[in-house]
Amino acid sequence: MSIATTNQPTPNNFTELGLIQPLLARLTEMKYQQPTPIQAQAIPSVLARRDLIAGANTGSGKTAAFALPLLQYLHKIKTTKHNNNDGNYVTGLVLVPTRELAKQVADSIKSYAVHFNGAIKTVAVFGGVSANTQMLALRGGTDILVATPGRLLDLISSNAIKLDNVKTLILDEADRMLSLGFTEELASLLALMPKQKQTLLFSATFPEQVKALTLDLLNDPVEIQLQSADSSTLVQRVFTVNKGQKTALLAHLIKQHKWQQSLIFVNAKNACNHLADKLSKRGITAEVFHGDKGQGARTRVLDAFKAGEIQVLIATDIAARGLDIEKLPVVINFDLPRSPADYMHRIGRSGRAGEVGLALSIIDHEDYHHFNVIEKKNKLRLEREQVAGFETIEFEKDVFSSTNKPVAKPEGSGKKKRKNKQQVNADIWLGNV
Template identity: 80%
Template sequence: MSTIKTSANFTELGLISPLLARLTELEYQQPTPIQAQAIPNILVGRDLIAGANTGSGKTATFALPLLQQLFQQGKSEKQSSSKGNTVSGLVLVPTRELARQVADSIKSYAAHFNGAIKTVAVFGGVSVNTQMLALRGGTDILVATPGRLLDLISSNAVKLDRVKTLVLDEADRMLSLGFTEELAELLMLMPKKKQTLLFSATFPEQVQTLTQALLNDPIEIQVQSAETSTLVQRVFTVNKGQKTALLAHLVKTNQWRQALIFVNAKKSCKHLADKLSKRGITAEVFHGDKGQGARNRVLDAFKVGEIEVLIATDIAARGLDIEKLPVVINFDLPRSPSDYMHRIGRSGRAGEVGLALSLIDHEDYHHFKIIEKKNKIRLEREEVAGFEMAEIIPDAYLDAGKPMAKPQGSGKKNRKKKAIEASDIWLKKF
């Protein structure tokens, strides 16, 4: 991966004055590592493969040069390219929330272009007719989820034969969600000659295959390891039956301005919210069963601080950008180790200090070790006074053959022996 020298300020990146003025208004002090490395290369038309943690500033990384390229094409060329419901810049994203967030960011960066660049977001869960009207006459930039975009293409609401720049944002997530066939179909409708920018937090085989087939002599940038210093990660061990009590204790004791809590199932959201309510903590829920309008209202209220505690499934792990969110809490561990990084990346964004807490019980212990190994981290296990994890392994875990890896004291040989035996039972399953 490239090790290009980073720039100390945005003026060194080659950005034009309307964008620099907007960045000053937004109080962007200096480029993040990925912005400093990628923006100059994008501006000169290079294809790009970029790996970066969530919260690294990647939306600005592709949005700023895309806006500049379109603006510099000149008014007559932009008008010509917009005829026939066509698109110049296409940004494909995996989720509705991310589509909405990216489009809002692009519109914000374009504030000093006085409406010269049109940006539209299309995604499922809302009226397709409204989106068809928005696309009438074409658009300069289209931010879309693959499924809804194909629906609009089948209705002749938009064409992709004049796409000049394609951005694949969170490519790994798109492929993991099963959008492989949709992506292939969309790519067939675009010109072969175009600039392609691919952003992915991880690079599984599917993503590598996609990059090889799609990109032409790309610049490769990897800045994941450099951008985690502002996010503090901590792990608290606790007995399963005390998890909710510990969570309530932490929320009340620390008096966080806001807290985002992750669980693994839709029904768990309301279940946990009800439990917290009995302990005097009001929480809202966010999951896939909510209609898009309700989801938008919850996110908007959380962003402006009207909601202090939000309990969510992994649909909030990507595409949720809350300024200065103080803490993210894993009440349930994510099933996928890569989703762990996306969850905790909701805090500590853009250089802000953040905190990520994971609450693990006996049953979670082994899975968290896998998360650590896959993400190349190692965190100290901590305990909160009054909520210490029992060192004796619950019989239920032993009977089920589940591991208990909690370190035991040197004077407790019998308990240590049980832990070893439990781990052996679990490992024999593989």
């Protein structure tokens, strides 16, 4: 199977993309002035009913890139064809990896569809809340269903919904949906859908091993690749620190720069609570966000953080995928992500939609090797920096050696490096100049 690649110029407005008036009117109300590159390239292909694999940075407008043409297609078939669907049908199915993303995507679709006056029904289903409420919402079927795979399979087993009429399947955060954790569930769902359907894959990252899995899903797809590790609005910095001083440095940075919002990533649920306790002892109140919290608590915490009512949020990677937190100033990797691809998803919570953002990683010598792997996989090279008062012994550059030894840096040795433009911008952002 061949993969076509599109490289169309960005239109000046949404009218040139062939969108209909109800959608154009809503985009005007929402102050969407010009399509982003992913919207400009994806929307015409989706309207043409092509299969698609689309990679673009987080915060680049991927939801609108699939939601707008999907709504237009559904409006067309509902007004020009007799509806032969049975009572528990779904026409457009969007699969996502997390509960929060399911709600966010469904809310966005409903917002875009305001001027259809309720003619297109959208429902979100996910775990952690009552299945009975979701079954009631699905009565009579739905035009668009946004779902996490596990809850969707539960609803299918209860005969609340069928997938035999799906016309469009969308995998949002497709690399995660095609990963090992969702393989069996996705295979079960695909077996219940028609073979003849449009399939769209959207993600910020598409590792090669995941890309190979897409060949069986797609039919003569258009490929759009707009990912870039170099974003002019997101400054990335790496601070080195001695082992055991990460928390002290983190608390120092939060207090020094008085960030109104900071999202801090760790790798485990118990690490969230542990770090929150340690910050509390240093006079910093933090909330936690992880899978052991009930869905109601997760929703309240996330809504409060988005509203600016919580200054520091410590989260596992359930917060790394797709969540849109408007104007989030800083994301901090307290623990490095286990997967190099997740690094880009994490830092993409800041610097969204052209806003200025800052992504910090705090590493000690045990993290050096893994951070080099992250850089290599994401085609990055970031300078290792130190914070005054938290200087560390510099380690040998041979990170692949198992005998790294601390090397004292002679006082006054070496030339002072000239800062590049991004570092100057970062200093201004951090208030260092």
